[in-house]
Amino acid sequence: MSLIAFAGRRLAQAIPVLLIITVAAFSVIHLVPGDPARVMLGSRATDEAVQVLREQLGLDKPLVTQYLDFLKAAMRLDFGDSLFQRTAIGPIVAARAVHSLALVAYAVLISLVIAVPLALLSAIRRNLLADHVVRALTTLAFCMPSFWTALLLVLLFSIRLKFFPTSGLGDSPLAYLASLTLPAVSIGLYLTPILLRSLRASLIQTLGAEFVEAARARGFGEARILFKHVLRNSLIAMLTILGINVGFLISGAVIVENVFSIPGLGSLMVAAIVQRDYPVIVALTLVFGVVVVAANFLVDLSYALLDPRIRQ
Amino acid sequence: MRPFPPGIEEDAWLRLTKRARLDRRWATISLYAGIAIVAFIAGLSAAAPFLGLKDPTATDLMNALQPPSLAFPFGTDDLGRDIFARVVYAGRVDLVFGIVVTYVSLVIGLSIGAISGYFGGLIDTVIMRIVDLVISFPFIILILTIAAIVGPGLTGAYIGVIAVSWALYARLTRGEMLAIRRREFILNAETLGYSAPRVVFVHALPNLLRANLVFSMSDIVLNILTLAALSYLGLGVAPPTPEWGEMIAQGQKNLFNAWWISTLPGLVIVLAGIGFSLIGDGLADRLDESGR
Numbered sequence: 001m002s003l004i005a006f007a008g009r010r011l012a013q014a015i016p017v018l019l020i021i022t023v024a025a026f027s028v029i030h031l032v033p034g035d036p037a038r039v040m041l042g043s044r045a046t047d048e049a050v051q052v053l054r055e056q057l058g059l060d061k062p063l064v065t066q067y068l069d070f071l072k073a074a075m076r077l078d079f080g081d082s083l084f085q086r087t088a089i090g091p092i093v094a095a096r097a098v099h100s101l102a103l104v105a106y107a108v109l110i111s112l113v114i115a116v117p118l119a120l121l122s123a124i125r126r127n128l129l130a131d132h133v134v135r136a137l138t139t140l141a142f143c144m145p146s147f148w149t150a151l152l153l154v155l156l157f158s159i160r161l162k163f164f165p166t167s168g169l170g171d172s173p174l175a176y177l178a179s180l181t182l183p184a185v186s187i188g189l190y191l192t193p194i195l196l197r198s199l200r201a202s203l204i205q206t207l208g209a210e211f212v213e214a215a216r217a218r219g220f221g222e223a224r225i226l227f228k229h230v231l232r233n234s235l236i237a238m239l240t241i242l243g244i245n246v247g248f249l250i251s252g253a254v255i256v257e258n259v260f261s262i263p264g265l266g267s268l269m270v271a272a273i274v275q276r277d278y279p280v281i282v283a284l285t286l287v288f289g290v291v292v293v294a295a296n297f298l299v300d301l302s303y304a305l306l307d308p309r310i311r312q
Numbered sequence: 313m314r315p316f317p318p319g320i321e322e323d324a325w326l327r328l329t330k331r332a333r334l335d336r337r338w339a340t341i342s343l344y345a346g347i348a349i350v351a352f353i354a355g356l357s358a359a360a361p362f363l364g365l366k367d368p369t370a371t372d373l374m375n376a377l378q379p380p381s382l383a384f385p386f387g388t389d390d391l392g393r394d395i396f397a398r399v400v401y402a403g404r405v406d407l408v409f410g411i412v413v414t415y416v417s418l419v420i421g422l423s424i425g426a427i428s429g430y431f432g433g434l435i436d437t438v439i440m441r442i443v444d445l446v447i448s449f450p451f452i453i454l455i456l457t458i459a460a461i462v463g464p465g466l467t468g469a470y471i472g473v474i475a476v477s478w479a480l481y482a483r484l485t486r487g488e489m490l491a492i493r494r495r496e497f498i499l500n501a502e503t504l505g506y507s508a509p510r511v512v513f514v515h516a517l518p519n520l521l522r523a524n525l526v527f528s529m530s531d532i533v534l535n536i537l538t539l540a541a542l543s544y545l546g547l548g549v550a551p552p553t554p555e556w557g558e559m560i561a562q563g564q565k566n567l568f569n570a571w572w573i574s575t576l577p578g579l580v581i582v583l584a585g586i587g588f589s590l591i592g593d594g595l596a597d598r599l600d601e602s603g604r
Binding site: 016017020021028031032127139140142143144145146147148151152154155159244246247248249250251254255258259269270272273274276278281284285288289292296 | 335441442445447448449450451452453456457459460461464530533537540541544545546547557560561563564567568571574575578581582584585586589593
């Protein structure tokens with residue numbers, strides 16, 4: 001099968017999943033007990049205001065019509081207005097998504113820099129001291145709440161050493177990077193144990209494979225075997241592991257953004273829930289769902305690109 | 313001493329058995345160390361009212377922001393509340409939450425996964441699609457959305473976390489079920505004409521428990537961390553009820569001048585997490601051996 005046909009089939013498989021996500025996001029507003037418009041405005045609102053909001057959100061139309069309207073609007077990236085900020089949600093989400101994306105990318109980079117060498121060390125020295133130390137550290141990192149790790153980092157690097165700001169975002173590119181560093185490290189440390197465990201298992205499997213024995217038999221040096229044969233073959237596993245854990249990564253980002261008051265999507269989500277800003281909650285549920293589906297699609301695609309066998 | 317298999321050098325065999333014995337000893341140590349840690353924290357929390365601790369919610373502004381000392385082992389917060397007493401009382405919320413949520417999810421996921429793997433076909437496809445969706449979705453967004461529907465608070469946290477964490481058990485159980493589906497004891501039970509529920513729940517389920525029990529230990533850690541995160545974000549347990557994540561959140565504003573308010577409750581979370589992880593590691597090795 002060609003790569004394009006493969007991509008087409010995967011895309012077709014993603015459509016029902018996307019539809020389920022839209023139904024789920026759409027349902028949020030209707031699952032709230034009581035009249036949604038009344039809940040959003042609070043008990044002190046006048047009946048007229050509630051009626052106006054109900055019409056504005058289209059809550060007086062039949063459910064199916066409402067859903068189709070919602071779907072049509074969502075495709076135009078029109079999510080309506082935020083009840084709290086009283087402006088269109090689309091631009092708010094777009095402006096904040098940039099910061100979240102930068103943060104997540106930075107965090108993945110940090111996580112890979114920590115996880116790959118340690119997993120390699122752990123796999124090569126399996127059941128020896130180095131492996132035990134790495135595994136103990138992995139367990140420790142797994143048990144640390146991300147927001148607590150973040151506060152420890154602030155305590156050490158912002159308050160004691162004054163290397164990095166405690167919250168907010170810098171203006172210049174360098175200051176921006178500096179203000180994202182501690183959040184990215186916190187998310188990175190949160191993600192690392194998950195990546196490391198899977199990567200170690202996959203490396204151990206690769207190290208035991210026949211082609212590694214064959215390379216040894218041909219007299220190649222261990223370094224060459226490791227970097228040219230083992231690591232290259234583990235790249236696919238690495239991608240899959242990252243793809244599977246996109247949800248975990250985003251969860252970490254949502255929590256940590258709130259610690260450092262970074263104006264990203266995670267802090268928007270939490271604020272929206274506190275303010276009962278349901279249109280924003282609906283929009284974000286949809287956005288996160290699409291991001292996850294897109295990430296998995298991209299992983300599948302690069303997977304097929306790297307390993308032609310998967311396309312069959 | 314085990315029977316000596318032919319075709320292996322004697323000293324190599326001795327090395328292997330020594331290695332296995334050593335691994336087993338470590339697994340035992342890990343298991344009991346984990347049980348000791350968890351029992352210590354759980355015991356303190358359960359006995360909290362009888363320990364003569366200070367009232368965890370009583371404010372005492374004369375003693376606000378006291379660093380750790382003999383009178384206040386973990387110091388006091390900005391309202392003068394004793395952090396040690398709060399940490400101990402918080403264990404009652406966090407540990408109960410972790411354990412209840414984990415085992416309710418286990419039972420739900422185990423049943424759904426077993427059915428999915430046993431029957432296969434359309435049921436399996438539909439169930440696994442939903443499972444994949446729940447697992448790949450950022451769990452915190454799902455839980456926050458459910459909290460938005462139910463309303464913030466402990467109830468929302470219970471419903472939200474269970475709604476997410478059953479899926480991992482379902483996937484795990486389905487895989488295990490597929491592995492034993494064609495084994496003789498299942499086929500025999502079917503040949504005897506036993507009903508499908510009887511085969512699934514009486515014959516298959518006991519063999520699916522092992523992997524689930526091992527995983528449940530890391531899941532307890534994850535669920536406690538999730539409750540702490542929700543409370544930290546102000547959407548879980550509401551102040552003044554002591555909860556580990558809520559205490560960390562309360563200490564953040566005084567991070568500059570009173571490091572102990574946020575850091576010490578976090579340390580207790582880590583300790584509890586390590587306890588459960590050690591039990592999980594020990595259990596994995598032990599159950600692995602008795603199973604083969």
